[in-house]
Amino acid sequence: MTRAARAFAGLSPNVRGALWMTASALAFTVMTTLIKFLGEGYSAGLQTFYRQAAGFVILLPIILRHRSAAFATSRPGLLVFRAGAGTLGTMLSFYAFQNMPLADANALSFTRSLWLVPLAAFVVGERIGSLRIFAALAGFAGVLIMIRPGAGGEFALGLPALAMLASSFLFALTVTGMKVLTRDHAPTVLLVWAAALGLVFSVPGALISWAWPTPTDLALLSLMGVMGTATQAFYIRGMAAGDAAAMAPVDYIRLVFAAAVGFLLFAEVPTVWTLVGAAVVVASTLFITWREHAVSRAAERASAA
Template sequence: MAVAASSVARPRLSGNVRGALWMLASAVTFTAMTTLIKYLGADYSAALQTFYRQAAGLLVLAPVIIRHRSAAFATTRPGILIFRASAGTIGMIASFYAYQKMPLADANALSFTRTLWMVPLAALILRERIGPPRIAAAVVGFAGVLLMVRPGAGGQFAMGVPALAMLAASFLFTFTVIGMKVMTRDHAPMVLLVWSAVLGAIFAIPGAVLDWRWPSLRDLGLLAAMGAIATLNQWCYIKGMQEGDAAAMAPLDYTRLVFAAAAGFLLFHELPGAWTMAGAAVVVAATAFITWREHVMNLRAAQAARAF
């Protein structure tokens, strides 16, 4: 009986359940990474942290680069890859600065505006057709941003320069996403990763040199951990999107807000304000709608293609 019972296969988790677990792991690792960014921010500038982050990513990919050599850099459009890497590096510096200077929950809430920026840029660059629902959702989402930053008299913002830095970072990160969409049509994902890692490390050098500091062994370990966790975070996110349905997985990314608020409160004694929570709710609702709408449109396009 014991043998028969042990031979019975355990029910396999559904794709969406497996994907949800990966997405939750992504949210946890992202929170851990941003917590380290904030913790180390008193001694290491955003530019210097970015260099260590990029250097760690380059070390992770070094075996692939050494093994494949020229194939890892094979491209017919280096200009797009250079622009993508430069935008990503500048965006990373700006986002690191925001995580250092802002409450973690506030910075995470503003980071979701990347989806909102995709709407106008996809229409202008990718020539995608943007219907009234997506336009309306983007407008509502940016209204939520105004609730959080609350521009006042004299051009002052309630959240200050760090909030503008995060908005700028989200805008720049949108170019990296669009560049990925364009390049993956005829380039392997590994080629994009290699170019991003190599150029990212190179582009981060000038900013790091201006504020260079040799880390202690303890800080070096924390900086290395930050880079390793960042790589793990990307892996968890990709696995989550692979395992589960994109429309079901994308909203789970918003759990970052919950983990960030908890980490900010427990470790840094941060308490998000009412305006931040109200604006974040509007931004999350708008970006969730845009994600769902895009998923529906993709399904319809796939069904129409199969019909022919």
Template sequence: MVASALAFTGMTTLIKFLGDDYPAALQTFYRQLAGFIVLLPIIIRRGRGAYTTTRPGILLFRSAAGTVGMILSFYAFQKMPLADANALSFTRTLWLVPLAALVVRETVGPLRIGAAVVGFVGVLVMLRPGVDGAFAIGLPALAMLASSFLFALTITGMKVMTRDHSPTVLLVWAATLGLILGIPGAILTWRWPEPFDLVLLGAMGVLGTITQGCYIKGMSIGDAAAMAPIDYIRLVFTVIVGVSLFHEIPSVWTVAGAALVVASTLFITWREHQLSKLKKAGVVVSEEPL
């Protein structure tokens, strides 16, 4: 999980560094291309088996949402201070609460609803709409919030698909469709990269794949409730990079709002883990106990 946080910080640093010359849609294409290349040996070895599915429609929707979400998040990382963009990216956990009730039909009790409300209050603290008589929410912040919602949709879709699909099949479909769906945006914003920039773009894509791989591995071999908080260490890493490389000093509003978002998402993660343990133990959970 620490390696995932470090790789993510490296990726977002390159996103911001290259952002003046390479638009978010083009960077997304290179990110998707790197993920596909990494999975190509598995695709070749398994052949058609790597794409075995009974619900291609949901996989297409997940990939479309993920690709658009990635473009929006890359745009936000380019235009916002790294710490601010990172803090807003954690709102994906907050979006999972209403999506779990509406899409997966899970019972969502007052504790998780309350935690989600606190988290969104933290978002308002960071964005401060209406401060000094102006609506302070800019396009980059809205892009990151929309990205987090789209990523929450992909996570919800994964919960549905993992009932009868292996993680490898889901990764292969996501990488393949993500690459295909990333081509139009790349064509519209295309420019031939300089040799050194091509190396950096490739490194950015590889770091993104490492981020995903390390995160999945950490969550699979460790206790989810214990592993999830470690992911928030990337807030510390991005603050360090933002200050040292881009001279970005987080405001007191960012720190206060991020604290509320992190606290609420940690509680939601812990609560879902506790309910999952009860269900695995055979305890019928009709609603969340207070």
């Protein structure tokens, strides 16, 4: 073990988790920057294909090593649905990142946590209290603040904002499906199915707007896909290392990164509506995260007593 590795291992779990979460935010920012930079020449559908292809290539050694065990499942229908929702959600989010300021798109992407509240009640059958319902409603009020007022006060809800909201809903569906599937599936099986089916489902969208990339663009598209996979890997490591309630606020640092990159590279200046609405959404999702953490801890203490 190197000196740096020993120093990292000596840090507290929450500090290690925060570093992993910061790395995830940086990887996500690189990915979204490349999505926007390459948006003029490559459609959201084509970019999604390259994103899924990179993820599949990274998981290919695991698939070859475990073969049939990597695809072992008793619920293929749910896995197919989850992969389809995830692929469509990715495509819609890429479209939003291409056509919206990065800070605005990032802020709307956090509504995934808000969608999880009604989905937890209707799909998983969880009981949700009045505080979580109020927090979710407050968060959606923050969305209205971001997307409704514009210059002069006109209604400013466009296709990119709708695409990001729909994408967040679809990603919430995949998270809800994951909660169900993890009861009898290993995480590796879920990753392999998502990567393999995601690649297959992304082919039609890529063929509709197919364009052969230049060597430079191919390298950038591949880097975009690798950064997408790294984002997920670093996020999982961060959540595993640290306390979930402590890690959740760190994830919002990507709003700062997105605003900085948008300003420096694309001359994007967040409006006051974006800042106010994003603050409401962030506060609401943080409250939901902390509330769920507190309830989970209380249940663990009750079961141990």
